[in-house]
Amino acid sequence: MTLPDFSAAIDPVKLDKLAEVAIRVGLQLQKGQDLVLTAPLVAVPLVRLITAHAYKAGASTVTTFYADEETTLARYRHGHDESFDRAPGWLYDGMAKAYENGAARLAIAGDNPMLLAEEDSAKVGRANKANSIAYKPALEHISNFDINWNICSYPNPSWAKLVFPDLPIEEAVRKLADAIFAASRVDRADPIAAWAEHNAELKKRSTWLNGERFAALHFTGPGTDLTVGLADGHEWHGGASTAKNGVTCNPNIPTEEVFTTPHALKVEGHVSSTKPLSHQGTLIDNIQVRFEGGRIVEAKASRGEAVLNKVLDTDEGARRLGEVALVPHSSPISASGVLFYNTLFDENASCHIALGQCYSKCFLDGASLSQDQIKAQGGNSSLIHIDWMIGSDKVDIDGISADGSKVPVMRKGEWA
Amino acid sequence: MTLPDFSAAIDPVKLDKLAEVAIRVGLQLQKGQDLVLTAPLVAVPLVRLITAHAYKAGASTVTTFYADEETTLARYRHGHDESFDRAPGWLYDGMAKAYENGAARLAIAGDNPMLLAEEDSAKVGRANKANSIAYKPALEHISNFDINWNICSYPNPSWAKLVFPDLPIEEAVRKLADAIFAASRVDRADPIAAWAEHNAELKKRSTWLNGERFAALHFTGPGTDLTVGLADGHEWHGGASTAKNGVTCNPNIPTEEVFTTPHALKVEGHVSSTKPLSHQGTLIDNIQVRFEGGRIVEAKASRGEAVLNKVLDTDEGARRLGEVALVPHSSPISASGVLFYNTLFDENASCHIALGQCYSKCFLDGASLSQDQIKAQGGNSSLIHIDWMIGSDKVDIDGISADGSKVPVMRKGEWA
Ligand SMILES: [Zn+2]
Ligand SMILES: [Zn+2]
Ligand SMILES: [Zn+2]
Ligand SMILES: [Zn+2]
Structure with missing residues (x-):
């Protein structure tokens, strides 16, 4: 694999707690719900833990769609000009349909925020606009709060490098992981109880x-x-x-x-x-x-x-x-x-x-x-x-x- | 990452040739076509090469859907009984819509053929049936040859282990990779010409x-x-x-x-x-x-x-x-x-x-x-x-x- 492997820098117990909090607090995933999950490719370890907790909670199906920084860049490197006005509407329409049929939605954040910094801003703008238009029907179900949804995050090495530019990469991943765990309250003895208190x-x-x-x-x-x-x-x-589907x-x-x-x-x-x-x-x-x-x-x-x-x-x-x-x-x-x-x-x-x-x-x-x-x-x-x-x-x-x-x-x- | 990394055992030049053959011979991908790609998670290196060749050929969008053996197993380990009669129809319906709108379809094969050997055959049968029913509208576009499509393959370590059980895993991956490259004619000096001759x-x-x-x-x-x-x-x-869309x-x-x-x-x-x-x-x-x-x-x-x-x-x-x-x-x-x-x-x-x-x-x-x-x-x-x-x-x-x-x-x- 050509994926960077710094998962050893991430506390596996807290990562599992984060997965549990995402399913039990973030989503309150209901028995029989489908789950639509999106994640950066490097977040595979968290996706696997979330998937296990989702099935334990009674998920019907868990379907993950990964985004890969390398293939995003490949488009800017090799794509023909017309490509930048297009988006995979079929995928977003499918997601909208999933939500209409009662699916919950979980997004793992953690993409490299500077990924496209060196790319042609006109192309970035066109690609973003095409994507926004295609994604609108799905996004409306989120912004109208039709369904239970959640965003949590994973310490992507390319993100960690930006946050802690002076640290060796393993150390940066470890520090970002710990910051995510603290902010997500999974460093507490009982994260579920800590979230109840915080919500109050x-x-x-x-x-x-x-x-x-x-x-x-x-x-x-x-x-x-x-x-x-x-x-x-x-x-x-x-x-x-x-949410409008009755799930808190x-x-x-x-x-x-x-x-x-x-x-x-x-x-x-x-x-x-x-x-x-x-x-x-x-x-x-x-x-x-x-x-x-x-x-x-x-x-x-x-x-x-x-x-x-x-x-x-x-x-x-x-x-x-x-x-x-x-x-x-x-x-x-x-x-x-x-x-x-x-x-x-x-x-x-x-x-x-x-x-x-x-x-x-x-x-x-x-x-x-x-x-x-x-x-x-x-x-x-x-x-x-x-x-x-x-x-x-x-x-x-x-x-x-x-x-x-x-x-x-x-x-x-x-x-x- | 918890993905096994044996990509060093795979000849990168031949892997790139395979990607090129998949796009130029397998699909004859047309300028402006969307591409729907499915792959095992370990096939990331081949997905990246295929994506680059697809954009070079003028693809509008390349959208990859990964299957992960670990999350497939998580369902059998943790899923409630009702889960096994469900399938992500929203995804397959989306794919069918993509094909109706002219997308090409490329599948990278290479899943561990024995992945579910130890699981309850009744559950495997129910899950397969639910999946077949949900996938039917998309599959019909393939079986009716409405669009250009292709299957090629990647030497997944879990597959290589089954094919060459007595070899160390790196060696098994290398041998399977070489067998795939030979069968796919990308070990020839000019794979594109070799395919023209074979087709004749x-x-x-x-x-x-x-x-x-x-x-x-x-x-x-x-x-x-x-x-x-x-x-x-x-x-x-x-x-x-x-194909019916005119692409050979x-x-x-x-x-x-x-x-x-x-x-x-x-x-x-x-x-x-x-x-x-x-x-x-x-x-x-x-x-x-x-x-x-x-x-x-x-x-x-x-x-x-x-x-x-x-x-x-x-x-x-x-x-x-x-x-x-x-x-x-x-x-x-x-x-x-x-x-x-x-x-x-x-x-x-x-x-x-x-x-x-x-x-x-x-x-x-x-x-x-x-x-x-x-x-x-x-x-x-x-x-x-x-x-x-x-x-x-x-x-x-x-x-x-x-x-x-x-x-x-x-x-x-x-x-x-
Ligand atoms: Zn706000
Ligand atoms: Zn806001
Ligand atoms: Zn046959
Ligand atoms: Zn056949």
């Missing part, structure tokens, strides 16, 4: 925010003076949540955020990113954007600006917000001091906003709202959903009520 | 048989006295062949056979297998069956008889023939003396018959015949198509013409 804490925060019913949040900090109007009838969520699951492992839907037309001011954003193989750093009437009218970045602008041009909704999320600066992931170059981790180390598609579950009675109703209440729609980090220990947040009164929400990055 | 030779044999228009073939040998009536308007094929491809690499469609109602007598048959993880050896009116009315095997009987009970067509094929005993694969426990190789070392589905292309003007017409002419239909070997250097074959006259076709396993 996040519930407390979202319950308070739902009681306040703020009309907007006002962010101030270095390079940031941003007012994010919240959607009419928005609802805050965090931690475990119940933890879609993200790890998760530290409480989040809701901004009003797509009511965002004003300017904001600066506080951590780099890794988007499908390209790093976008020091983003600075200005909003008018909810729309990004100016966008800069010190790195990856061309890809950022391609992203913003995906569709009209790509220039508007679909999510705003609060994470204290002292959260364990932030406290680790590690920059993961991976949204699943970095968004849980920092307050963030997301360009693009909103979550219908972040509305009161969201499950029964039509697409038109969601739009009328300020919910954004787009082919994309891209989180980027705007929190730090220098950011203050006020909640602004309908009558204009202000309530401190966060001070210097901590709950006020 | 097979064409000469099928042209002669089509000129003779035999009504039946009569096989005699140890434990065998079998008359195989041929379907009305049958046509012999061998080597390169043109070599569906099997290697291939040594010329083959046609028997009459599903006109097979009489008894026949003994001359090589073991490996069927989805179980070895079936010393098969002895008796036909009456085209139907198997008695079936025995010294090993795997329970699985054989499950196979025969799949549906009515599973007890009738869908293919008869002629291969000289002196063919290179047979001459190698290696028993591959893999149909792709062993069927090309020996005359064989297949239970189940017939190929519509093995009829004169087959592409324009309806399913009803094919049935009326004697074509069999079934969820399965399983080749098994009945040729040896002790078998004689006569062609029987409509007027009852006999023409020698093979004597002691060689063309007469």
